Every structure is written in structure tokens, then in C-alpha cells.
Amino acid sequence: xxxxxxxxxxxxxxxxxxxxxxxGVDLLIKHGEKVALLGLNGAGKSTLLLLTNGLLLPTExxxxxxxxxxSKKTAxxxxxxxxxxxxxxxxxxxxxxxxxxxxxxxxNMQLPPSEVERxxxxxxxxxxxxxxxxxxxxxxSGGQKRAVAIATVLSMEPNILVMDEPSSNLxxxxxxxxxxxxxxxxxxxxxxxxxLEMALELCPRSVIMKDGRIIADGLTExxxxxxxxxxxxxxxxxxxxxxxxxx
Amino acid sequence: xxxxxxxxxxxxxxxxxxxxxxxxxRIQLIVALxxxxxxxxxxxTNPGALVWMFAYxxxxxxxxxxxxxxxxxxxxxxxxxxxxxGMFNPILDTRPVAVVMGITLTxxxxxxxxxLLRGLLSVQALLVLTNTCGFREVCRALQRLGCPAVLxxxxxxxxxxxxxxxxxxxxxxxxxxxxxxxxxSYPLKMWSEFVGQLLLRSIKRAQRVHLAxxxxxxxxxxxxxWARPSLHWRDLTFLLGWAxxxxxxxxxxxxxxxxxxxxx
Amino acid sequence: MxxxxxxxxxxxxxxxxxxxxxxxxxxxxxxxxxxxxxMIPLMGILGAFVFAAQMINFTIPGTGSSGHIIGGVLLGxxxxxxxxxxxxxxxxxxxxxxxxxxxxxxxxxxxxxxAAMSCLVAYPLVYRPLVHVNASNARIMxxxxxxxxxxxxCGALLVTVETVASQITAxxxxxxxxxxxxxxxxxxxxxxxxxxxxxxxxxHGNPALLQYDDDREVDPSLRYRRRMTLIxxxxxxxxxxxxxxxxxxxxxxxxxxxxxxxxxxxxxxxTINPPxxxxxxxxxxxxxxxxxxxxMAMVWAISTLLFRKKKHKLA
Numbered sequence: 001x002x003x004x005x006x007x008x009x010x011x012x013x014x015x016x017x018x019x020x021x022x023x024g025v026d027l028l029i030k031h032g033e034k035v036a037l038l039g040l041n042g043a044g045k046s047t048l049l050l051l052t053n054g055l056l057l058p059t060e061x062x063x064x065x066x067x068x069x070x071s072k073k074t075a076x077x078x079x080x081x082x083x084x085x086x087x088x089x090x091x092x093x094x095x096x097x098x099x100x101x102x103x104x105x106x107x108n109m110q111l112p113p114s115e116v117e118r119x120x121x122x123x124x125x126x127x128x129x130x131x132x133x134x135x136x137x138x139x140x141s142g143g144q145k146r147a148v149a150i151a152t153v154l155s156m157e158p159n160i161l162v163m164d165e166p167s168s169n170l171x172x173x174x175x176x177x178x179x180x181x182x183x184x185x186x187x188x189x190x191x192x193x194x195x196l197e198m199a200l201e202l203c204p205r206s207v208i209m210k211d212g213r214i215i216a217d218g219l220t221e222x223x224x225x226x227x228x229x230x231x232x233x234x235x236x237x238x239x240x241x242x243x244x245x246x247x
Numbered sequence: 248x249x250x251x252x253x254x255x256x257x258x259x260x261x262x263x264x265x266x267x268x269x270x271x272x273r274i275q276l277i278v279a280l281x282x283x284x285x286x287x288x289x290x291x292t293n294p295g296a297l298v299w300m301f302a303y304x305x306x307x308x309x310x311x312x313x314x315x316x317x318x319x320x321x322x323x324x325x326x327x328x329x330x331x332x333g334m335f336n337p338i339l340d341t342r343p344v345a346v347v348m349g350i351t352l353t354x355x356x357x358x359x360x361x362x363l364l365r366g367l368l369s370v371q372a373l374l375v376l377t378n379t380c381g382f383r384e385v386c387r388a389l390q391r392l393g394c395p396a397v398l399x400x401x402x403x404x405x406x407x408x409x410x411x412x413x414x415x416x417x418x419x420x421x422x423x424x425x426x427x428x429x430x431x432s433y434p435l436k437m438w439s440e441f442v443g444q445l446l447l448r449s450i451k452r453a454q455r456v457h458l459a460x461x462x463x464x465x466x467x468x469x470x471x472x473w474a475r476p477s478l479h480w481r482d483l484t485f486l487l488g489w490a491x492x493x494x495x496x497x498x499x500x501x502x503x504x505x506x507x508x509x510x511x
Numbered sequence: 512m513x514x515x516x517x518x519x520x521x522x523x524x525x526x527x528x529x530x531x532x533x534x535x536x537x538x539x540x541x542x543x544x545x546x547x548x549x550m551i552p553l554m555g556i557l558g559a560f561v562f563a564a565q566m567i568n569f570t571i572p573g574t575g576s577s578g579h580i581i582g583g584v585l586l587g588x589x590x591x592x593x594x595x596x597x598x599x600x601x602x603x604x605x606x607x608x609x610x611x612x613x614x615x616x617x618x619x620x621x622x623x624x625x626a627a628m629s630c631l632v633a634y635p636l637v638y639r640p641l642v643h644v645n646a647s648n649a650r651i652m653x654x655x656x657x658x659x660x661x662x663x664x665c666g667a668l669l670v671t672v673e674t675v676a677s678q679i680t681a682x683x684x685x686x687x688x689x690x691x692x693x694x695x696x697x698x699x700x701x702x703x704x705x706x707x708x709x710x711x712x713x714x715h716g717n718p719a720l721l722q723y724d725d726d727r728e729v730d731p732s733l734r735y736r737r738r739m740t741l742i743x744x745x746x747x748x749x750x751x752x753x754x755x756x757x758x759x760x761x762x763x764x765x766x767x768x769x770x771x772x773x774x775x776x777x778x779x780x781x782t783i784n785p786p787x788x789x790x791x792x793x794x795x796x797x798x799x800x801x802x803x804x805x806x807m808a809m810v811w812a813i814s815t816l817l818f819r820k821k822k823h824k825l826a
Contacts, residue, residue: 016719055458076464084462090411091455094552096383096403108464136383138258138410156463250566257609283616287521301807309814325614335682369614377608385608395539397551401601404555409562409605416563432568435704442564442580442705443712446557450589450720453556460552 004031004066004081004159004188006052012060013047021047023212024061029188031159036199036220037192039209040234045192046087048209049162052190054078065160080109083158087165089145093137098129098148101137105156123155124148127181143174150181160188167195197241200224208233221245251417258410271482272380272388278489279376283369285497292354294361297368299496303489304371311379318378322370329366333359382406408452416445519617520677527673528619534627535600541593550594557586558598562605571701578701583629584638584658585706588721589713592635599626620673624666633662644721648711655710656703663699667691 006029013022022044029035037045050056051063054075063070065078086092095101102123106116124130127147137145146166153161161182167175175198182189182202193199199206199220206223208216210233216223223229224245230236237245282303289296308315340355377385383403390399419441433441457465519527542550561582568579582602586595603621607614638658642651671691675684682690713720 050458053462055461076466079462079464084459086455086459086462088455091452092459094404094407094456094460094555096386096407104460104465105463108466137407152463251563254562254566280615283614284521284524287519287524287616298804298807302810305807305811306814309811315811315815339682366614369616373608373615382605382609395536397539397542398535398597398601400551401554401558401597402604404551405558405562405598405601405605406609408556408559412556412559412563413566416567420567432570435569435708438567438569439705439708439712442567443709443716445564445567446560446709446713447716449556449560450553450717453553456552456556457549 005029005064006160006188006190007064008048008051008061009064010061011048011051011058011063013044013051013056014059021212022051022058025212025214027207027214027217029190031188032186033205034182034189034203035191036203036206037190037209038194038196038199038206038223038233038235040194043209043233044212045209046164047212049084049164049190049192052160052162053082053084055084080156081158082160082162083153083156085150085153085161085163085166087168089142089149090137092149092152093145096136097133098124098135098137098140099133101148102133102151102155105152109156119155119157123151126154126184127151128177141174142169143171143177146170146174146178147181150178154185158187160190161185162190162192164192165194166191167193167198194235196224196235196237200241200244208235210234251413251420255410255413255417258413269481270379270485271478272384273391274478274482274486275376275380276385276388276392278486278493279372281490282372282493285493286365286368286372289361289365289497291358291361291365294357294364296497296501297361297364299501300368300493301371302496303493304368304375307375307379308371311375313375313378318371318374321374322367325366325370326363329362330359333362336362411452412445412449415448419445519620519673521616523673523677524616524619526619527623528616531600531619531622531627534622534631535597538593538597538600542597550590554590554594554598554601557589558601558605561586561599561602569701569705571697578698578705580702580705580709581625581629581663582706583626583662584634584655584703585709587630587634587638588642588710592630595634596626596630599630620669624669624673628665628669629659629662632665633658637661648714651710651714652704652707655707656700659703659706660696660699663695663702664692667695 006027008025008027011022011025012020014020025044025048037048039045047056051058051070052065054070054072057070057072057075065081068074068078070078093101095104099120102120103116106119111119120133121130124133127150129144129147129151132140132144132148137148140148150163150166163182166178166182170178179198179202182191189203191199191203203220206216206218206220207214208223208229215233216226216229224237224241282300286297286300289300304318305315308318336359337353337355340353340358342354343351380388383406386399386402386406389402390396423441432438561580564582565579571578581599583595583599586598589595590598600622603618603626607618607621638654641654641657646654668688668691671684671688675682675687710721
């Protein structure tokens, strides 16, 4: 997997309940790109991320990570390459201490203890949470939880980072910290969000989804200027952002 | 519903409030367990011997900085529970055993007092243990002492999510209060809707947690693995010291000695 | 329903502890053997759910008092007997360790009385054979009530046996039982109605969650499992019996005392010393007790001062 592109070819996905979440998605994300997935809740963003990680498998079509088609068999391998940060850190942090949680991934990869320790330290330092290592997730603040949740994924040293609504429920300071972390990550990043400001700041490229389909794909700056498109996708600019875009 | 608030506070205190003492949790667990066993061997006809046993919770809670007052307060709630069963003794067992200041003391009352003291002691021993070790350390100790990994993992997961779910239940309850529901307990129909919704939400959360685990390579292996740190000399001193003190308090006739001293 | 430490004697506590531990180890092995570790997040969170649900009281119709569920049969319906048992055990352990509910010595008794009786007896022997995937609401309701009553009455019976065998209460076995069983019948009916209603909510909201039963019916190891459950309980009963016999033989005074309570026989009463003979001894004893209380107060005061000082130094 030398070239960490992600390719979705005519991807369909229906949930067991019969709800059709993706209705034919074609998309190529190249290595090192930072891409925002924009759209309302239920547009299919989260489903697309779960498919990238092999946590769901397409009912039709194919997802490729690098040269590897994502299947039940390749899923464990794919999950090492694709780190997924979930929307709610409380769902991601299930271990008794921060340290144990960040070590969970490397331990499952059956790395030697010294390597696990090294990775945990590197990951926690990179999100500025090394001092929190002995704390329990339940006594962390929202921003700290988010930072640690990202560290749990970074410790697996993924080549692709996918994040689901990473900026929800964050105050402005921790939001900035989050952006710094993402900026420091030199591989591919895919962020599903409806935080347009963050998309503009972090991701040169944006993909807009609606009802399980991609309705636009291009430079974030250009897409955010297209009032008609944003209205169609159900997205709206904050006043500050509108002012910025007009300039 | 104040029960939920109280439980949340208790959890927080346990996580952050307690001062730890630097003794291996295994040893503390063994001492606490041994203490409770010794307490239970004191015959019910001899509540006097039980009074001496309070030395353990008092010294431990003060030494760890928890404070005995807090332990005492937390332990008092067991009294009505124990009294409910023990109350038959004074009623049924009316043999007089002593006359104190003109009041005849029956054996029933003596055993009743002993039952209450026993209850307080064993609960206090437990409170001291969790307050000085913290729940996670107790879990680790359990695993090192050979508890099945599945159970220990289960305990950790449970402990991790109690706070999360209590807060969820609390916010659901508050939403109901805001809509004018003012009673303390729910009519059955409403209760089942409330609890059913909480259950459905909990299951959805469990599914998301499971996904998050799978995303990080969870393959069904139990993942709690801790190193086994060796015991220090201070751990052994602690164990032997308390063993000696507890056994002395239990078996030396301190009461008789003291009353001789007083009557002389 | 929680048993408190004060109400069990060491041999009973030890016997119950051994049985509870055996059941826990068996459950853990069952879970690993059937590769059900995928259930761990569900078990952990449902444990936390039971914990939270126990804090939410419902009004018991017609009485004005309120109650909460134990949740064993409900967990059984969602997780199957062994996972449910382990989940409920973990709830009891946390209640014991974190909230000092019950007690360390009574933990084994509590696990047997509450978790094992509901998850390993009432659920597999009553609920599962009687409720199928397409069961009507009415059927779910009456089977839930039946299962909960069976679970709680078995528990109440064991509580009585344990307490009487521990020789704590002066109340004789028969009367104690007459006191316990009707109370737990009422509690069981309430728990059953509550459980039935919640299962209906789940059936309405997401019926797939209850299809656990369906999968299990096909499982060929089901029978083996049921037999294992029965064997475990047979062993439990025998161990209890041995413990009881052991106490009776090593502590004849205590047994005599309780026999006298039950029969009121004057022959046995004669063997006990006349009250006057005990009195002086007890008077000195009381002096000792007063002395003990004073000394303990001093211990508290001294240790407070001692350790406060130490902390100041550290700070």
C-alpha cells in the first residue's frame, strides 16, 4: 500500500432496516489530500467513512484503499492504514485510563511492549495530552476527550485519518487545537462535517453530499461561494464566513 | 431522583477526591477481606469486642486523608437495612443478662447491638478500601489475584459507562421535570417508556463503542493486560502489621483487662 | 434484597463465595468458548444501564410506595443467560465496592440470590421456553411476571436459608420464610410487570434486539448448557448443606440456642446458665465497652492530628 489513495467506485449501501444510505458514490481521494465531506445529517457522510474503514461493506460497488479492495478479509489490514475518529469521544474512549486507551490499538496490532509505549507517548505528546495519561476518560473535559480520541488513532500510525464531526461541541480554543493537530498530520485526511469554517481553513478540497449522492466536488473556496449549491445541500454560512467568502 | 445525583457525586469523589496510599491494592484487598472475616467471627453475644475493631477503619481513613467522618457518614445508611432483620432479636430473645443503671438489658438487645456494629464495620472496611485504592486499582488487584479476564473487563467497561448513562438518565429525567412532571417515582406506563428509551439508547451506544473497538483492531481477545509489579517490603510490612493488630484486637481480652483496671 | 455483611456468618459467606466464584468462572469460560467477546461492549453498557435504571423508581400501583427493577430477566432476554449473569454480577460487585451496597462477605450470597436465580434459573427455565419470537404482548407480560416471581422467590428462599444457617436472627426458619415469601411475591409481580413493559418497548422499537432467543434455539449445545446450569445448582445446594452441617456440628451451642427458640422446650432452657450467673461478668463487660468507646475516640483524635500534621509538612 505505497500510494494511499482512496477510491470509491459506484458505491451503494443499504442498512439492514432497508434504508438506502448511499446511492452510487464515485470518488477518488489522492494521497496527502485533505478533503471535507459536507452535507446535512443523513446525507451519507458517516456511512461513507464507515465503509472506508471496512466497518461496513458496500452492498454494491467497491472501495479501494491503496491497491487493496476493502472486504471482510482485508478489513483488519485496512483498519491499520485508516484511522477513524468517531463523532462522540465517549464512544471511542472505553478503557479505564487515557494511557490504556491510546495503547489499545497498538496492543491489538501485537507490537512489542516497548514499541507500544513509544507510540503511546508520541501520540499523546502530539495532541498535547501526555500529562493526562493516568487520568480516567470520565474526568476529562470535552476538548481533552477529543484530543485523546485522536491520539488513540494516531498511536496506530495510520496513513489516512478519517474524522466524523470532529468539531461538534468544542469551544473555540480546543477547536483551534484540533485544527493544529489535523494540520500537523501529513497524510490523507477526510473530515465529515457541517462546520464550513473548519472545512475552509483545513481542507483545500470539499465534497458536498445530499441524499446519498455527491452533488459537488471541488475547491472549498469556490464551492462556498456558490449560494445556489449551498442552498440545495441545505448548508448555510455563518455571517463571519459569508463576509470572508465575499472578499 | 436525588439518588442519581448522589451516585454521580460518589463516582466523582472516588475518581478524584481520594488520597491514595502507596500500598499495593492486592495487599489492601486481602487485609480488608481478612478484617471482615475476623469481624464476623466475633460472637454476637460480645459486642464489646467489636468496638475495638473500629481501630482499622479509623486509622486507615485518617492515614489516607479520606477522613473517618466521611467514611462514618457514608456507612450509616446500612443501619436501617440491618435493623430490619435484627429487630426480631430484642423482641424474641428477652433473657436478661445484665442490669445497667436500673434498666434490665436482655440478650436480644446485646445481639442486636452486635449485629449493628458488625454491619458498620464491614461496610466501613469496604469504603476504606475503595477510597484508598480507587476502583480501577481494586479491579487490577482482582485480576492479579486470578479473577477471569472477562469479568475484570466487564467491570471496567461497566465502571466506565456508569457515569455516562447516569448523566443521560438525569438529563432525560430533567426534560420530564421541565415538562411539568413533578413526582418522585413514575407511574408504570411512563416508567417503562423512560427505561425502554434509555435501554434503546444504551444499546445504540454499545453498537458505536463496538465499532470504535473494531476500528482499532479489536479481534475478540480480552485486552486488559497489566504487568505484575512485585511487592515491596512496605507492602509486606503493611500486611503483617495489620494482621498482627487485627488478631490482637480480636483475641486479646482487652475488655476484661480494661474493666479490671477501672474497678481497681 | 441486598444482603448485608452483618447478616451472614463466615462459613456461609465462604460457601456462597466459592459457589459464586465457580459460577463466574463458568460464565467467563462459556463466553470465551462461544467467542462472544463481541458482546463485551454491550454487556458493559447494559450493566451501566441496569445501574442507572435501578435509580429510576416506579410507583407500585395501589400502594403509594415505589420500587425499582433488578433486571435479571430483562438482561437474559437481551444477552442470554451467561452474559446476563456476568453482567448482573458486575453490577453487584460495583454496587458493593463503590457504594458499599451489601458488603464484601455477603457478595457471594447476593450473587447467588439475585444474579444466579434470575439469569440462570428464572430466565432459561421459565422465560425462554415460554416466549418465542412471535409471542404476543399478553404472553410476554405473563411470562415475565412468572419468571420474575420464580427468580425472586428462589432468592427469598435462599436468603432465609442463609440467614438462619448463619444463626443471626432469632426468628425460626418457618416464620422467617412466611415473612419473606409474600413480600417477594409482591416484589416479583411488580418486577415482572416492569420487565414485561420494557421488553414490549424494545419489541416495538427494535425487535431485532430480542432475537437472541431465536439464534439460541438452533444451538446444539443448548441442552448441555442447561444441564450445566442444573449441575451447578445441584453442587451449590450440596455445598450449602455441607456448610450448614459443619456449623451445626462445630457450634452446638448456637444450634441449641436456635432449637430452643423454635421449640421453646424447657429441657433445653435448663442447660443455659441462670441469668444471675452471667450478670456480674456482663457488668464488667460493660465497663470494658465504655472504655473501648473512649479509646476509639482517642484513636480517632490522635490519628487525625498525626496525619493532619504530616499533610501540612508535605504541603
